[in-house]
Amino acid sequence: FTNQATQINAWDKLLIANNDKIVALNDAVQKVKADQTTLEQELEFIATQHAELEESIAPLQKEFMNMPQV
Amino acid sequence: FTNQATQINAWDKLLIANNDKIVALNDAVQKVKADQTTLEQELEFIATQHAELEESIAPLQKEFMNMPQV
């Protein structure tokens, strides 16, 4: 009987330890998810910037490339 | 009684398996974190390049604005 009680106490300890680790894991996963979302938003911003760059380059290219060569 | 022992044994295995899984998932999360850091650096590199490109476009745009319109 004592043996069984000892066993149950050991399981309890392991469960509590696992529980703590799972809480930490959960925090880490939430953080990683949030960071990934930030990365994706930054990518969206880059896409907008690219479109703007392209828009400002196109007329310059058109104008300067048509200039008479020396 | 044997039946109960078998059940407890199975559950004990699950408990141990969970513990292993937590360790493995923790490693996986760390890996994702490291990968995110790499991506973050990539994005910074792109941002620097953007700034440089913008700087080289600025004088051209100025000149373009001052050009006599045909």
Added chain:
Amino acid sequence: ELKWRIKCQEKETEAHNQYLSKVEKDLTELKQRHAATTARIMEYRRKLAELSHRILKVIVKQESTRKVGMALSPEEEV
């Protein structure tokens, strides 16, 4: 009493197991998002290289035509 504790422990373990499966799924999804992000970054780097190349051509052209239409400088007149 012991039986009751074992029951609780079993339930707790089962809950852990379910949560861990959810984390596994989350991680799979994160890896997919990560792969997509990597692909987009590669695309943007290519795009930037292309834009840089285009603007460089404009700069070269502009430099070579800078003096067109300007009065000759004294040095050039001599």
